[in-house]
Amino acid sequence: MTLPTHAQxxxxxxxxxxxxxxxxxxxxxxxxxxLLEQGRLTSGSxxxxxxxxxQLRSSASITRVLKYSVELYKGLAAETGxxxxxxxxGCLRLATNPDRWTEYRRLATTARSxxxxxxxISPAEVKRMWPLLDVGDLVGASWLPTDGQAxxxxxxxxxxxxxxxxxxxxxxxxxxxxxxxTGNRIxxxxxxxxxxxxDKVVNxxxxxxxxVGAMAGITxxxxxxxxxxxxxxxxxxxxxDAATIxxxxxRTYFKEEVGGLxxxxxxxDPQPWTTGDVPDDWEFRLFDDDYDHFEQHxxxxxxxxxxxxxxxxxxxxxxxxxxxxxxxxxxxxxPECANLFVGAGFNAxxxxxxxxxxxxxxxxxxxxxxPLDLWVVDIRRFAAxxxxxxxxxxxxxxxYGKHYTIAWPFEEYTSGRPRITSPLYARLxxxxxxxxxxxxxxxxxxxxxxxxxxxxxxxxxxxxWFQAVGAEHRHVRDAVGLFDQSSFAKYEVTGRDAAQAxxxxxxxxxxxxxxxxxxxxxxxxxxxxxxxxTVARLAEDRFYIVTGTGFRTHDAAWISEHLPxxxxxxxxxxxxxxxxxxxxxxxxxVLAQVTNADLTNPAFPFGAxxxxxIAGAKVRALRVTYVGELGWELHVPIAATGAVFxxxxxxGAGAGIRPVGYRALESLRLExxxxxxxxDITPGDTPDEAGLGWAVRLAxxxxxxxxxxxxxxxxxxxxxxxxxxxxxxxxxxLTGRETILRGGEAVGYLTSGGFGYTLGRPVxxxxxxxxxxxxxxxxxxxxxxxxxAGETHPATxxxxxxxxxxxxxxxx
Ligand SMILES: Cc1cc2nc3c(=O)[nH]c(=O)nc-3n(C[C@H](O)[C@H](O)[C@H](O)COP(=O)(O)OP(=O)(O)OC[C@H]3O[C@@H](n4cnc5c(N)ncnc54)[C@H](O)[C@@H]3O)c2cc1C
Numbered sequence: 001m002t003l004p005t006h007a008q009x010x011x012x013x014x015x016x017x018x019x020x021x022x023x024x025x026x027x028x029x030x031x032x033x034x035l036l037e038q039g040r041l042t043s044g045s046x047x048x049x050x051x052x053x054x055q056l057r058s059s060a061s062i063t064r065v066l067k068y069s070v071e072l073y074k075g076l077a078a079e080t081g082x083x084x085x086x087x088x089x090g091c092l093r094l095a096t097n098p099d100r101w102t103e104y105r106r107l108a109t110t111a112r113s114x115x116x117x118x119x120x121i122s123p124a125e126v127k128r129m130w131p132l133l134d135v136g137d138l139v140g141a142s143w144l145p146t147d148g149q150a151x152x153x154x155x156x157x158x159x160x161x162x163x164x165x166x167x168x169x170x171x172x173x174x175x176x177x178x179x180x181x182t183g184n185r186i187x188x189x190x191x192x193x194x195x196x197x198x199d200k201v202v203n204x205x206x207x208x209x210x211x212v213g214a215m216a217g218i219t220x221x222x223x224x225x226x227x228x229x230x231x232x233x234x235x236x237x238x239x240x241d242a243a244t245i246x247x248x249x250x251r252t253y254f255k256e257e258v259g260g261l262x263x264x265x266x267x268x269d270p271q272p273w274t275t276g277d278v279p280d281d282w283e284f285r286l287f288d289d290d291y292d293h294f295e296q297h298x299x300x301x302x303x304x305x306x307x308x309x310x311x312x313x314x315x316x317x318x319x320x321x322x323x324x325x326x327x328x329x330x331x332x333x334x335p336e337c338a339n340l341f342v343g344a345g346f347n348a349x350x351x352x353x354x355x356x357x358x359x360x361x362x363x364x365x366x367x368x369x370x371p372l373d374l375w376v377v378d379i380r381r382f383a384a385x386x387x388x389x390x391x392x393x394x395x396x397x398x399x400y401g402k403h404y405t406i407a408w409p410f411e412e413y414t415s416g417r418p419r420i421t422s423p424l425y426a427r428l429x430x431x432x433x434x435x436x437x438x439x440x441x442x443x444x445x446x447x448x449x450x451x452x453x454x455x456x457x458x459x460x461x462x463x464x465w466f467q468a469v470g471a472e473h474r475h476v477r478d479a480v481g482l483f484d485q486s487s488f489a490k491y492e493v494t495g496r497d498a499a500q501a502x503x504x505x506x507x508x509x510x511x512x513x514x515x516x517x518x519x520x521x522x523x524x525x526x527x528x529x530x531x532x533x534t535v536a537r538l539a540e541d542r543f544y545i546v547t548g549t550g551f552r553t554h555d556a557a558w559i560s561e562h563l564p565x566x567x568x569x570x571x572x573x574x575x576x577x578x579x580x581x582x583x584x585x586x587x588x589x590v591l592a593q594v595t596n597a598d599l600t601n602p603a604f605p606f607g608a609x610x611x612x613x614i615a616g617a618k619v620r621a622l623r624v625t626y627v628g629e630l631g632w633e634l635h636v637p638i639a640a641t642g643a644v645f646x647x648x649x650x651x652g653a654g655a656g657i658r659p660v661g662y663r664a665l666e667s668l669r670l671e672x673x674x675x676x677x678x679x680d681i682t683p684g685d686t687p688d689e690a691g692l693g694w695a696v697r698l699a700x701x702x703x704x705x706x707x708x709x710x711x712x713x714x715x716x717x718x719x720x721x722x723x724x725x726x727x728x729x730x731x732x733x734l735t736g737r738e739t740i741l742r743g744g745e746a747v748g749y750l751t752s753g754g755f756g757y758t759l760g761r762p763v764x765x766x767x768x769x770x771x772x773x774x775x776x777x778x779x780x781x782x783x784x785x786x787x788x789a790g791e792t793h794p795a796t797x798x799x800x801x802x803x804x805x806x807x808x809x810x811x812x
Contacts, residue, residue: 003171003193008032009365010189011202012176012212014039015046016152016350017343018204019159019170020358021365026166028359029366033168034198036191038175039283041160042153044206045350047284048319049152050229050262052244052255053352054091056111056118056144058407058737060749061372061684062328063114065356072355073150080165082158085151089243089256092126093142094133094304096249099406102460104142105789110737111144112787113749119143120790130245132237132307149244149255152351159358175280176205178215185338186216200365202341207322209330209344211277218334220379221386222322222345223396224273226287228294229264231257233312248404250300260314261305265297266403272396273320275389282320289316323347325386325395327403331361331377332370335557341365342379348403368561369524373682380554385440391416408458409735410445410663418442422486423578423641431659434465438549441487444661446472461733465663466755472664473757476627477803480584480652481660485633486641488579489552489572491559493543497566502535502543504704505562507687509697510535510543517609517622519695521687522558523706527713528683529690531555532675536609536622544609544620546579546633548677562705577620578641582648583631585812586655591632593651594644597621606811615640615647627665628672628804630812670763671756673724673801679736680722680751680765686713689767690722691799717773720748724798725786727762732788734762741792742768742782750786758803768797 011022014037025031037043053073055066073086095101104120111118121143123135129143160170171193180188180195188197203220205212213220238256245254252265271293291298294316302308322345324330330345343361346353363371375381386392398415418425419440429435433444434454446465448454457464475481493502499511508520517536521529533547533555547555552574560570582591588599597604597612604610604623612621617640622633636644649657673691675681681690688696688710696710725740734753739746753764764786768774776799784795804810 001169001171003174003191003196004034004169006197007034008198009034009200009202010196010198011035011204013037013044013204013206013208014041014160014170014172015044015204015206016156016159016354017206017346017357018202019156019163020354021202021204021343021361022168022170023159023163023166024358024362025365026163026168028362030167031366033163034196035163035168035170036174036176036189037170037172038280040172041170042156043283044208045319045321046156047153048286048317049351050255050264051085051149051152051351052253053150054144054147054349055352056107056114056116058110059376060114061374062376063116064372065360066352067356068359069352069355070146070148073155076155076158076162080158080161082154082161084155084158086148087150087241088146088148089241090143090145091147091244091246092130094126094245094247094249095139095141096137097139099460100249101139102789103406104140106735108142109739109787109790112746113737113739117145130242132235132305133245134304134306147244150351155351155354176212181216184217184336186340200339200341202343202361202365204343206344207278207320209322209342213334213340213342216337216340218336218340219382219387220330220342220344221382221392222324222330223275223393224278224320225323225396225400226271226273226318227264227321227348228290228316228318229262230294230313231262231315231317232260232308233314234259235261235307235311237307247300247304250304251404252297252301252304254301254305260311261308263297263301263308265300266400267293267296268401270397270400272393275393278320287318287320289318291316321346321348323396323400325392325399327399328377329353329357330379331357331374332364332379333368335380335553367525370683373684375678375682378554380557381550383439383553385419391419409460410456410463411458412436412456422484423638424484424486424645427642427645428484428659433659433661436662438487439552441549443487443549444484444659446661446663447659469661469663469667470757472658472660473667475656475658476584476629476660476664476668477758478585479656480582480586480590481658481664482645482648482652483581483583483660483665484579485581486578487549488574489547489549489555490574490577490635491545491556492571492573493545493559493568494541494571495566495568496541497568498541498543501563501566501568503701504564505559506535507696507704507706507710509701510537512537514539515608515610517607517624519624521681521692521695523687523710524683525706525709527686527706527709529677529681529685529687530558530683532677532681534622534624536620538609546622551677576638578636578638580634580636580641580645580648581631582634583625583627583629585630585809587629587631590648590652590655590657594647601811615643617644619644625810626674627668628674628801629809667754667757670752670754670765671758671801671803673765675722676752685722685767686710688713688718689720717775719771719774720767720769721774721779722765722767723779724802725750725764725766725784725795726756726759726798726802727786727793727795729793730761732762732793734764734788736764738764739787740766740768741785741787756802763802
């Protein structure tokens with residue numbers, strides 16, 4: 001078959017992801033698709049996958065993606081005539097200690113929150129289901145009956161056939177060699193069999209996706225890592241429909257295959273493959289068996305399934321798979337290129353994800369927007385740091401090694417640190433800072449008081465820092481604290497048309513007079529919240545935008561892509577400015593000692609931005625708060641950040657000023673009801689649903705992104721609404737995703753959860769859903785409770801901030 005000279009969309013890679021994406025592009029969108037595979041279909045990582053298909057993840061959307069895979073695999077053979085090998089065997093996860101058991105109790109609640117049934121069962125029940133298991137050390141197991149297993153090659157061939165049936169063209173033996181580009185847009189794909197002009201390209205090149213991406217100048221931070229499993233001869237007594245097993249405390253997994261077992265694991269000392277280019281001629285190839293390295297899994301597996309000791313090993317599979325620095329896959333529109341999309345880095349759950357990932361990626365390619373909240377897998381979660389191969393390698397190996405360890409709440413990665421530090425790093429360390437890391441930045445999570453060990457000790461219950469963070473929190477409410485928020489992402493938008501352009505991108509009114517700032521959302525075409533940030537107007541033609549550390553690439557890409565044509569430019573100036581947030585009732589008193597600026601309310605009201613002078617530096621002072629107190633965000637030229645910090649600390653001595661960390665910030669913002677993007681507000685939630693309708697301005701302005709969707713939605717009843725919840729029992733630990741009950745019925749789940757030290761109670765936020773509408777009367781009339789790790793606790797709903805609902809403290 002000769003290669004066409006043009007295609008609307010070229011998909012690169014004939015593994016499960018490329019085939020699923022081509023299938024959905026053709027089936028759902030009737031797109032003109034050409035898929036190119038350098039070898040034969042499945043010949044990369046797909047053919048040697050073990051084929052376990054699990055569904056539950058900590059993100060609701062990713063769980064939905066995986067559930068979609070299962071639904072697709074169930075029915076695909078009926079459509080294409082090619083079997084997928086799908087078997088709904090269910091999955092048992094074994095727990096051997098109380099912390100793991102707590103993890104499962106929380107997981108089972110998460111499953112229920114996401115509409116799945118996960119049961120917790122006793123060791124005796126496990127034994128009954130899987131007689132070959134030694135259950136002597138078990139506390140219990142979780143049982144998810146709808147998980148299963150499938151044949152990776154068969155699914156992929158079935159998807160490929162389906163894609164062809166819907167009109168896609170698949171070419172094997174065609175290697176992509178490079179791209180023809182105009183500026184940051186691909187115009188053609190150069191291949192070993194000729195050139196194809198195209199409108200869009202989808203990079204599903206598996207472990208080659210990094211080097212294929214580099215051909216177009218984009219970063220795909222993945223690392224091939226070696227992964228092994230063995231396949232045994234038949235084992236007497238093993239049922240053909242035996243559940244798949246995950247035994248994370250022994251770091252192993254099992255699956256039945258032709259009467260024998262597939263057994264593999266995630267070791268703490270993984271072996272990376274090359275950090276250079278992956279060879280092109282790696283078709284259906286494996287590494288040599290490495291029984292020395294695998295022995296650690298064998299020992300643990302035999303302890304769990306003693307029959308393995310005498311079972312013959314039919315084959316060892318030792319293949320490469322691409323892993324990523326955070327264990328999540330990589331999807332979406334590459335920020336560096338206008339028409340290149342990526343679906344890669346599947347961390348050994350590409351078979352489980354393949355069906356759903358192809359579905360959402362196809363939607364993304366066609367509409368330019370993620371159809372769900374896919375932030376955790378969005379390629380725009382990365383930044384310049386991820387171009388560093390060594391850093392990616394180190395962090396990826398750490399993430400691989402943690403695949404089966406207990407997911408401790410608040411756990412931080414340790415590799416590749418410190419990477420980016422603010423000028424205050426040493427000063428804060430001297431105050432006992434215990435740092436966390438976000439997008440490479442070291443940020444103080446909390447400050448260890450003298451006599452306290454300055455580190456996090458993993459815990460499922462109350463953590464070791466609980467009291468210290470409480471003291472920081474109360475200090476901000478009662479006196480004044482200083483936060484180093486220098487990692488905030490910061491941009492300037494400038495030009496003659498800047499105001500008009502931002503007016504189109506923002507849902508709030510950002511065109512106020514210079515000197516004013518606005519809190520606004522940026523909306524997608526569904527009215528969902530794509531970003532949530534502060535825009536300060538510095539001059540008629542100059543705006544300063546501040547957003548969260550982790551959202552730097554994402555928000556800049558979203559704004560740049562949507563700025564209408566004209567005299568307008570976005571510049572990322574994150575590293576040029578340090579940020580010190582001075583917060584608390586005594587903030588004015590402290591600030592007044594280091595500046596001559598008039599800080600009174602008439603001269604410097606809430607929502608204003610002024611240039612003031614501190615310690616000889618010209619500082620952009622923004623009167624805003626994320627903690628619900630009087631305060632200023634001080635944006636300081638980076639070189640002067642240390643001097644301004646010192647001046648404030650000296651001036652604040654009388655008021656008892658102290659540095660405060662991000663864990664106290666989280667507790668303060670929860671009580672005040674400030675929303676966190678990616679948790680409480682996402683591309684799947686509108687401002688009205690999030691209780692942020694007040695921040696949108698419709699009157700007296702023209703079209704803006706999301707306006708039509710918002711207006712249309714306002715003609716219908718709201719189907720969900722974000723609300724706050726407080727529990728009476730102060731001992732309950734909320735971590736998010738707990739089920740919300742109204743009148744005993746599940747109506748939603750928490751998107752954020754924590755502890756409010758001013759209230760002395762656990763606090764959470766979550767959407768209450770009701771198809772017929774959730775007006776205030778409905779919301780406030782129910783009897784609410786939260787299911788936390790399987791236990792039901794009465795809760796009080798609150799639609800207003802729980803602390804300072806009238807903003808008297810903020811505007812003091
Ligand atoms: C030992 C092992 C066990 C696993 N077990 C499981 C499991 O139980 N469950 C599960 O869900 N997942 C499992 N996985 C993971 C799974 O195999 C992968 O996540 C999945 O196959 C990735 O699919 P892909 O399409 O992204 O990549 P691939 O299958 O590697 O496909 C990428 C394709 O792109 C092609 N390509 C690359 N460069 C070019 C180019 N320049 N031009 C044209 N074509 C190109 C390659 O030839 C390749 O065929 C396992 C992986 C391993 C290694």
